[in-house]
Amino acid sequence: RMTEVAFDRLDIIIPVYRGEVAVRRCLDSVLASDAMEIADVVIINDASPEPGISAFLDELAAKSSVSIINHDLNQGFVASVNAGAALHHDRDFVILNADTEVARDWLQRLRQHGADCLTAATVTPFSNNATIASYPQLVADNVLPPGEHTEDLYKRFAKVNAGQVLEMPTAVGFCTWVRRSAWEDAEGFDPIFGRGYGEEVDFCCKLSAKGWQHFLATDVF
16 A cells, blocks of 8 residues: 655745735735645735735734744845745745746645655746746746646646656746755855745756756646
C-alpha cells in the first residue's frame, strides 16, 4: 500500500506595497484556495502608502492563519521576503507576488513536486506574465483568452500536464515554492540587490552551483 508522506505546514510569503485592487484579488484567491489546509499566510506590509491596503490587512490580521509584518519604512522586495522567511525557520515556503491569482490545489501540487525530487530547491508554476514561465508566449505579457479566468486555465493545465515538471535555469519570483534547506544553503536573498531585481536569479545560480535544481510545474497555472 502507499504510505502517506508526512508534511509540515508551509508559509505563503506575500510582500505588499501598492495596488489595492490587485492585493485584495490576490489574497482573496489565496484564502479561498486549498492552500489554507496546509499553509499559513505571512504578509509583509512594506509601508504601503495606500490606506485601503492597510485597512484590508488589519481585517485579515484577525484570522488565525494570517500573520502581518509591518515595515515602518519601505524596504523593497528582497528585505520583505527575507523578513517573511525568518518568521518560521523550520518551514518550506512559497513567495507570492501581490498581483497574482491562484486556484484550487496550486500549493499542494507545488509542494508535491518538491517532495518528488529532493534536489529541487525551487518549483515555479506557469503564468500569463512570468518571463520564462509565461504561457502561451515566453517572455511576454500574455492576455488571457476572452472569457477565460485563472481557474479555467488552472483546470486545463492540471488535467493535461498532471504531475509533470521541466527543469529550468532559475525560478521566477512571482510565485515559487522554496525548500528551506536550499534557502539556508544560499543564505536567502542577497541584500546587495536593494529593493529587488535579479535576486532570484542570483539565488538560483548559487544553488545550481551546489547541485540543487529548479523546476517548472507544468500542471499549475
